[in-house]
Amino acid sequence: MMPIASSEMSANAPVTPKNILITGASGGIGTALAHLYATDKNTHLILLARNAAKLKTLAKRCEQLGATASFHVIDVTQRQHLQDLITDIDNQHPIDLIICNAGVTSHIGAQGEAENWDAICRVIDTNLYGVLASLNPLIRRMQTRQQGQIAIISSLGAYRGMPITPAYCASKAAVKAYGEALRGWLVNDNIQVNVICPGFVKSDMSDHFPGDKPLMISADKAARKIKRGLEKNKANLSFPFPLNLGMWFLMVLPAPLSDWFMRRFDYGGRR
Numbered sequence: 001m002m003p004i005a006s007s008e009m010s011a012n013a014p015v016t017p018k019n020i021l022i023t024g025a026s027g028g029i030g031t032a033l034a035h036l037y038a039t040d041k042n043t044h045l046i047l048l049a050r051n052a053a054k055l056k057t058l059a060k061r062c063e064q065l066g067a068t069a070s071f072h073v074i075d076v077t078q079r080q081h082l083q084d085l086i087t088d089i090d091n092q093h094p095i096d097l098i099i100c101n102a103g104v105t106s107h108i109g110a111q112g113e114a115e116n117w118d119a120i121c122r123v124i125d126t127n128l129y130g131v132l133a134s135l136n137p138l139i140r141r142m143q144t145r146q147q148g149q150i151a152i153i154s155s156l157g158a159y160r161g162m163p164i165t166p167a168y169c170a171s172k173a174a175v176k177a178y179g180e181a182l183r184g185w186l187v188n189d190n191i192q193v194n195v196i197c198p199g200f201v202k203s204d205m206s207d208h209f210p211g212d213k214p215l216m217i218s219a220d221k222a223a224r225k226i227k228r229g230l231e232k233n234k235a236n237l238s239f240p241f242p243l244n245l246g247m248w249f250l251m252v253l254p255a256p257l258s259d260w261f262m263r264r265f266d267y268g269g270r271r
């Protein structure tokens with residue numbers, strides 16, 4: 001049984017995507033992905049996030065690198081607005097690849113206090129409903145075109161809930177399951193679906209994570225791994241390998257042992 005490392009390729013490898021939409025493009029991983037895809041001059045990048053200034057700078061940089069780029073200021077928790085926007089974008093530039101990357105986190109307090117309710121709602125609204133709303137208008141369109149690729153950025157935290165970030169891990173487990181379900185559903189429509197589960201990646205998000213961050217990699221390195229994995233149509237792309245293996249052990253170990261390991265890494269709740 002190797003549940004994490006399963007990353008088989010489907011028969012239909014995706015065509016090189018031309019129109020690529022990235023949510024959360026203003027952040028660490030999203031920006032690194034945009035830079036990477038921008039080096040192909042046939043690419044049109046559609047960059048979404050809330051921070052207009054960062055998006056504008058990023059779009060300009062992507063054009064310098066060779067691609068064409070447009071950006072849209074949007075809060076992915078505005079579900080109807082988001083769906084209308086994605087429909088409009090898809091009318092103008094039929095989306096070949098969407099990377100659902102926008103995300104936020106929250107954590108328990110230093111003395112084990114409960115997560116703030118507003119923060120919990122923000123995490124679920126952004127990380128779960130934001131992904132569902134991004135994909136809802138697109139799936140039928142991709143089915144009609146019989147072509148498309150959907151990448152969902154989950155997390156290694158999807159495999160084993162960390163006591164320090166309960167709502168975040170729940171949201172990432174939910175989108176991981178959603179992506180796995182979509183992959184089976186849409187395979188006959190020639191739509192590739194890929195679930196990405198990174199470990200720690202240097203970004204604003206990880207800067208605010210209160211626990212240990214073993215084997216953290218740069219956003220550029222994460223983006224290179226993600227792009228390579230998408231080109232190979234990996235069902236599941238979990239990295240880095242040692243942490244991925246560690247999460248697998250945590251899943252199969254008896255709960256008291258895996259709880260003990262969690263505490264050793266300062267994820268146990270009370271810090």
Ligand SMILES: NC(=O)c1ccc[n+]([C@@H]2O[C@H](COP(=O)([O-])OP(=O)(O)OC[C@H]3O[C@@H](n4cnc5c(N)ncnc54)[C@H](OP(=O)(O)O)[C@@H]3O)[C@@H](O)[C@H]2O)c1
Nearest residue numbers: 024026027028029049050051075076102103200201203205
């Ligand atoms: N960093 C890690 O260690 C790590 C590990 C595993 C998985 N991930 C996942 O990777 C993804 C990218 O994270 P990151 O590390 O690059 O963090 P980041 O630098 O904090 O970037 C988060 C991105 O999400 C956008 N975003 C947040 N809330 C939004 C909203 N309501 N509407 C629209 N955009 C929103 C942010 O843009 P604005 O603020 O401009 O809206 C930003 O572009 C997330 O899904 C995260 O959960 C990260």
